[in-house]
Amino acid sequence: MQMASMVIAMRLPMLMLEGMTETSSKPESTRAVTEKMAAVTNGVVAAQLSVINSAATFWLDVWSGKSPAAIAQATVDKATRAALRPGRKTLRANYKRLSGGG
Incomplete structure (x- = not known):
């Protein structure tokens, strides 16, 4: 969270x-919006793929002795991590770019 505050x-x-210029060219504003849209889209796709993968292996996991509740929780955890990964990657890249580190 601290890195997000620094980027902001x-x-x-x-x-x-x-915002104070009269030109229609606003590169940082455009970049801020488009990269967030891309990160959200990539995150949704990654989460869906994670859930599909978990669904495909559900019965194998049950037959190997895992409880359905534990499988469901692991599915949510994996999907959440997958969904957040693209946004975190963009955040780190922005921090590096804006702080002059890259």
């Missing part, structure tokens, strides 16, 4: 300057 703090002055 580094990005706000740029967004403010873009």
Whole structure:
């Protein structure tokens, strides 16, 4: 969460300057919106693929002795991690770019 706050703090002055200009070209604003849309889309796809994979192996897991409740919880956990991964990757890249580290 701290990295997200830092990216917001580094990005706000740029967004403010873009808001005060008369031009229609607003590269940081455009980038902020498009990368979030891409991260959300990639996260949804990753979560769906994770759930499909868990569904495909459900009966094998049950037959190997795992409880359905534990399988369901593991499915949710894996899907959540998969959904968040693209956003975290974008966040790290933004932090590196905006802080001059890359």
